[in-house]
Amino acid sequence: MTVYKRKINYYETDRMGVTHHSNYVRFMEEARVDFLERQGCSYAALEEMGVISPVLSVSCEYKESTTFGDELEVAVSLVEYNGVKMKFEYRMTKENGTRQVAFATSEHCFLSREGRVLMVKRAYPELHAALGGLLEEAKSE
Amino acid sequence: MTVYKRKINYYETDRMGVTHHSNYVRFMEEARVDFLERQGCSYAALEEMGVISPVLSVSCEYKESTTFGDELEVAVSLVEYNGVKMKFEYRMTKENGTRQVAFATSEHCFLSREGRVLMVKRAYPELHAALGGLLEEAKSE
Amino acid sequence: MTVYKRKINYYETDRMGVTHHSNYVRFMEEARVDFLERQGCSYAALEEMGVISPVLSVSCEYKESTTFGDELEVAVSLVEYNGVKMKFEYRMTKENGTRQVAFATSEHCFLSREGRVLMVKRAYPELHAALGGLLEEAKSE
Amino acid sequence: MTVYKRKINYYETDRMGVTHHSNYVRFMEEARVDFLERQGCSYAALEEMGVISPVLSVSCEYKESTTFGDELEVAVSLVEYNGVKMKFEYRMTKENGTRQVAFATSEHCFLSREGRVLMVKRAYPELHAALGGLLEEAKSE
Numbered sequence: 001m002t003v004y005k006r007k008i009n010y011y012e013t014d015r016m017g018v019t020h021h022s023n024y025v026r027f028m029e030e031a032r033v034d035f036l037e038r039q040g041c042s043y044a045a046l047e048e049m050g051v052i053s054p055v056l057s058v059s060c061e062y063k064e065s066t067t068f069g070d071e072l073e074v075a076v077s078l079v080e081y082n083g084v085k086m087k088f089e090y091r092m093t094k095e096n097g098t099r100q101v102a103f104a105t106s107e108h109c110f111l112s113r114e115g116r117v118l119m120v121k122r123a124y125p126e127l128h129a130a131l132g133g134l135l136e137e138a139k140s141e
Numbered sequence: 142m143t144v145y146k147r148k149i150n151y152y153e154t155d156r157m158g159v160t161h162h163s164n165y166v167r168f169m170e171e172a173r174v175d176f177l178e179r180q181g182c183s184y185a186a187l188e189e190m191g192v193i194s195p196v197l198s199v200s201c202e203y204k205e206s207t208t209f210g211d212e213l214e215v216a217v218s219l220v221e222y223n224g225v226k227m228k229f230e231y232r233m234t235k236e237n238g239t240r241q242v243a244f245a246t247s248e249h250c251f252l253s254r255e256g257r258v259l260m261v262k263r264a265y266p267e268l269h270a271a272l273g274g275l276l277e278e279a280k281s282e
Numbered sequence: 283m284t285v286y287k288r289k290i291n292y293y294e295t296d297r298m299g300v301t302h303h304s305n306y307v308r309f310m311e312e313a314r315v316d317f318l319e320r321q322g323c324s325y326a327a328l329e330e331m332g333v334i335s336p337v338l339s340v341s342c343e344y345k346e347s348t349t350f351g352d353e354l355e356v357a358v359s360l361v362e363y364n365g366v367k368m369k370f371e372y373r374m375t376k377e378n379g380t381r382q383v384a385f386a387t388s389e390h391c392f393l394s395r396e397g398r399v400l401m402v403k404r405a406y407p408e409l410h411a412a413l414g415g416l417l418e419e420a421k422s423e
Numbered sequence: 424m425t426v427y428k429r430k431i432n433y434y435e436t437d438r439m440g441v442t443h444h445s446n447y448v449r450f451m452e453e454a455r456v457d458f459l460e461r462q463g464c465s466y467a468a469l470e471e472m473g474v475i476s477p478v479l480s481v482s483c484e485y486k487e488s489t490t491f492g493d494e495l496e497v498a499v500s501l502v503e504y505n506g507v508k509m510k511f512e513y514r515m516t517k518e519n520g521t522r523q524v525a526f527a528t529s530e531h532c533f534l535s536r537e538g539r540v541l542m543v544k545r546a547y548p549e550l551h552a553a554l555g556g557l558l559e560e561a562k563s564e
Contacts, residue, residue, distance in 0.1 A: 010456065010466070011302045011449050015295035015350060021196040022170070022293055025163040026434050033433065043433070044492040055162040059200040068297060069467040151315065151325070152308050152445055154438035156491060161434045167293050174292065184292070185351040209438060210326040303478040304448035311445070337444040341482040 002038050003097075004031035004074045008066050018065035019072075025058055028090050028104055031074035035088075041130055050113045051124065056085065060104040070094050072101060077138040081131045083121040085109050143179050144238075145172035145215045149207050159206035160213075166199055169231050169245055172215035176229075182271055191254045192265065197226065201245040211235050213242065218279040222272045224262040226250050284320050285379075286313035286356045290348050300347035301354075307340055310372050310386055313356035317370075323412055332395045333406065338367065342386040352376050354383065359420040363413045365403040367391050425461050426520075427454035427497045431489050441488035448481055451513050451527055454497035458511075464553055473536045474547065479508065483527040493517050495524065500561040504554045506544040508532050 006027070014020040033043045046053065066072055073093045080087035085107060092102040110118040121128045147168065155161040174184045187194065207213055214234045221228035226248060233243040251259040262269045288309070296302040315325045328335065348354055355375045362369035367389060374384040392400040403410045429450070437443040456466045469476065489495055496516045503510035508530060515525040533541040544551045 009449070009453055011296060011304055011452055013297035014293060015297065015299045016193055016195070017297045020293045021199065022163060022166040025166055026432065029163070029434055030432055042492075052157055054157070054206075055203055057200070057202045058162065059198070061198045062196055065195075069465075150308065150312055152311055152437060152443045155434060156436035156438065156440045158438045163434055167291065170293055171291055183351075210324075298475055298477070303481065304445060304452070307445040307448055334439055336439070336488075337485055339482070339484045340444065341480070343480045344478055347477075 002035060002076070004034045004076065005071055006030065006074075008068055008070045008072060010068045013068050018067050019070075021060070021062060024060050024062070024092065024102055024104060027072060027074060027092070028058065028060075028088075028106055031076045031090060032088055032106070035076040035078075039130060039134055041127065046127070049124065051118060051120075051127070052111050052113065053108045054111060056107040056109055058104065058106045060102055062102050063100045064094070066094055066101055073097060078131065078134045079105075079138055080107075081135045083119060083128060084117065086131060143176060143217070145175045145217065146212055147171065147215075149209055149211045149213060151209045154209050159208050160211075162201070162203060165201050165203070165233065165243055165245060168213060168215060168233070169199065169201075169229075169247055172217045172231060173229055173247070176217040176219075180271060180275055182268060187268070190265065192259060192261075192268070193252050193254065194249045195252060197248040197250055199245065199247045201243055203243050204241045205235070207235055207242055214238060219272065219275045220246075220279055221248075222276045224260060224269060225258065227272060284317060284358070286316045286358065287353055288312065288356075290350055290352045290354060292350045295350050300349050301352075303342070303344060306342050306344070306374065306384055306386060309354060309356060309374070310340065310342075310370075310388055313358045313372060314370055314388070317358040317360075321412060321416055323409060328409070331406065333400060333402075333409070334393050334395065335390045336393060338389040338391055340386065340388045342384055344384050345382045346376070348376055348383055355379060360413065360416045361387075361420055362389075363417045365401060365410060366399070368413060425458060425499070427457045427499065428494055429453065429497075431491055431493045431495060433491045436491050441490050442493075444483070444485060447483050447485070447515065447525055447527065450495060450497060450515070451481065451483075451511075451529055454499045454513060455511055455529070458499040458501075462553060462557055464550060469550070472547065472550075474541060474543075474550070475534050475536065476531045477534060479530040479532055481527065481529045483525055485525050486523045487517070489517055489524055496520060501554065501557045502528075502561055503530075504558045506542060506551060507540065509554060 008019050012019050012023045036043055075091040077089050078086060079089050087107045090104040093099060094101050110120050112118050149160050153160050153164045177184055216232040218230050219227060220230050228248045231245040234240060235242050251261050253259055290301050294301050294305045318325055357373045359371050360368060361371050369389045372386040375381060376383050392402050394400050431442050435442050435446045459466055498514040500512050501509060502512050510530045513527040516522060517524050533543050535541050
């Protein structure tokens with residue numbers, strides 16, 4: 001499992017002294033983009049192919065706060081994919097995995113540039129195979 | 142039920158041409174702050190009393206997109222409160238309530254400035270009564 | 283002169299306890315959009331006409347901080363316009379104009395959707411007249 | 424001269440398809456924090472010593488846009504320091520320095536936690552020496 005790491009920026013903190021909770025939804029996107037890129041499914045390449053992948057839902061449970069200077073670690077896995085939708089899970093930690101920060105999920109579908117729902121299996125068989133492979137990996141862990 | 146309205150800003154859109162999904166978590170905060178203030182529980186006043194109210198979890202289901210210039214409407218209700226935690230629901234619409242944009246929830250606890258869990262009933266009986274009243278209202282609707 | 287007013291959101295503060303300085307560039311955009319709309323030059327309408335107006339430069343001097351709950355007031359004026367570029371000034375205050383918060387400027391050009399520089403005078407004579415009128419007003423104040 | 428590099432995130436783009444101009448003020452902060460840390464003046468350590476360093480002004484000239492997936496390079500230098508204020512310059516490029524993206528500046532003072540102006544030379548002689556050294560380096564380049 002790949003782990004995406006990034007430092008918390010000053011502008012991401014709020015006057016409670018901690019990372020504002022809305023930013024974790026952005027960290028999820030960063031980690032998801034990084035994960036797909038490492039797997040050869042660059043999000044920018046998808047967009048060039050005419051595929052956009054909007055977010056259907058997000059959820060995030062906050063366990064411990066982070067703040068400026070902390071390094072956040074985000075372990076991403078693809079936990080569902082059926083050719084039409086996919087779902088990711090995100091385990092966020094700090095201090096080298098020793099402290100749990102948040103647990104989050106996101107669901108996505110696939111649309112053509114014109115906004116029609118894409119059947120990935122038929123329209124993009126290589127992408128379909130790649131995502132199917134990622135799902136198998138996640139299950140076997 | 143009060144409805145919080147606000148226009149989508151240009152800087153809140155992304156290159157898909159729509160409001161970036163992370164911003165809805167910020168709109169939830171804006172609407173919650175506005176809701177509490179209308180009910181006489183100003184969030185700034187709470188902080189001055191030494192009460193902070195961190196977010197325990199958020200969830201958001203996206204139904205239709207918005208973009209720059211749209212007016213987003215957010216109907217907030219307090220749906221759970223037990224003296225230790227509270228939960229809000231947010232029904233987001235556009236075009237005068239005729240189109241559903243998103244359905245979201247958030248859960249919160251109460252902490253003292255030193256980070257200890259607050260029993261609101263004992264420590265802040267007036268706040269406790271106010272939140273209890275809001276819950277009754279929501280139930281009777 | 284019209285003044286754009288808006289409350290500072292919690293998520294716009296940082297751990298210094300004040301509005302993060304980067305947000306003022308966003309407040310400038312909000313105020314500029316509002317100003318143009320009040321003058322009948324809706325930014326969304328411009329985009330529909332095929333005109334985009336990228337930012338060439340911004341500057342901002344910070345005089346006093348604001349924080350969550352403060353109402354920021356932004357007085358906008360168009361101070362330069364020559365058919366190719368325009369420049370705005372922003373005087374930001376709080377507490378009903380009694381305290382200076384910031385003084386800022388921004389410069390913009392006009393591009394077609396394809397990215398070519400637009401001669402507004404020839405391509406959009408009505409827009410040209412409207413902007414020219416705003417400039418006259420600002421000068422006569 | 425150290426160069427800070429970071430990828431542009433999806434959520435940093437706007438519906439013009441490019442990085443929203445306000446984000447460059449945030450990239451400046453990231454690069455400045457990184458620069459000071461490399462020089463042994465960690466911003467977090469400064470805050471722990473009781474020194475805060477608010478922004479007095481920023482300016483940014485935009486030359487070419489960036490977008491999702493681009494790597495932005497920010498070369499930072501300290502160009503003024505007199506014991507009371509300091510000024511940084513930021514040369515932002517993409518594609519390994521071959522294309523200019525933006526040129527920016529920021530000015531900062533030093534305050535105690537209580538908000539009083541700090542004379543760094545007297546109060547923090549080591550910090551004073553470090554900043555003086557950085558200034559000399561920048562001049563000799």
